[in-house]
Amino acid sequence: MKVTKTALPGVLLLEPPRFGDTRGFFSESWNRKTLAAHGIEIDFVQDNHSLSAQTDTVRGLHFQSPPHAQAKLVRCGRGRLFDVAVDIRKGSPTYGQWVGYELSFENGLQLLVPEGFLHGFATRDPDTEIVYKCSDYYAPDCDGAVRFDDPDIGIDWNLSGDAVLSDKDAAAPLLANFDSPFTWEGPK
Numbered sequence: 001m002k003v004t005k006t007a008l009p010g011v012l013l014l015e016p017p018r019f020g021d022t023r024g025f026f027s028e029s030w031n032r033k034t035l036a037a038h039g040i041e042i043d044f045v046q047d048n049h050s051l052s053a054q055t056d057t058v059r060g061l062h063f064q065s066p067p068h069a070q071a072k073l074v075r076c077g078r079g080r081l082f083d084v085a086v087d088i089r090k091g092s093p094t095y096g097q098w099v100g101y102e103l104s105f106e107n108g109l110q111l112l113v114p115e116g117f118l119h120g121f122a123t124r125d126p127d128t129e130i131v132y133k134c135s136d137y138y139a140p141d142c143d144g145a146v147r148f149d150d151p152d153i154g155i156d157w158n159l160s161g162d163a164v165l166s167d168k169d170a171a172a173p174l175l176a177n178f179d180s181p182f183t184w185e186g187p188k
C-alpha cells in the first residue's frame, strides 16, 4: 500500500496494490491492519455508494458536525471523479485550503478525508460511482454543506459545463457566512 501525504496534513492519498492476471485484477480495497501499519486507525461503521448519471455532477461540499463527525475513505467504483477535501478547522494554519485528486476505476486511488474537512466531488464521466467508508453513522440533524464554488475557497473544478447540483447543495452557504463546528487541535 502506497500512502502519500498531501498539502493538507491528515488528508492522505492511498494506492492499494492491484494483482492483475488473465481474469482482470484483485485488490484489497480496505484492510484495517494494513492501514494501522501506516498509522491510520479509524473505526469505519458505514459504507456509502452513489451513482451520478451525468458528467459534471457535483456533490458537496459536505460535513457532519460533532458528535457525529465523519472521516471518509473514498474511492471510485466506476468512471472518474475529482475528489476534494477542504480544511474547516477553526485556527488551522490551512483553514479554507483545499486539495483535489482524480480517483478513477482505472487508477484505484483512494482519498482519506479526516473529520474537520469538507468533502465533495465532481464526476468526469457519465454513470460514475463513488464508494466510501464513514467513521460515524448518517445523522441528518448534523448534516451541513458549503457552496462548492465559493470564491474564497477557489476550487478549480475544471468542469466541462454547468454543475449538476442537488437543491440542497445549490442553496448551501458560503464559507464566510458559516460558523464551523470544528477547531484545530494543533499539529499531530
Ligand SMILES: Cc1cn([C@H]2C[C@H](O)[C@@H](COP(=O)(O)OP(=O)(O)O[C@H]3O[C@@H](C)C(=O)[C@@H](O)[C@H]3O)O2)c(=O)[nH]c1=O
Residues within 6 Å of the ligand: 048, 050, 059, 060, 062, 063, 072, 119, 120, 121, 137, 138, 166, 168
Ligand atoms: C449521506 C446519506 C444520505 N442518505 C439519504 C438522504 C437523502 O434522502 C438521500 C441523498 O442524500 P444527499 O443528497 O445528502 O446525498 P449526497 O449529496 O450524495 O451526500 C453525500 O455527499 C458526499 C460528497 C459526502 O461526502 C457524503 O458524506 C454525503 O454528504 O440519501 C442516507 O440515507 N444516508 C446517508 O448516509
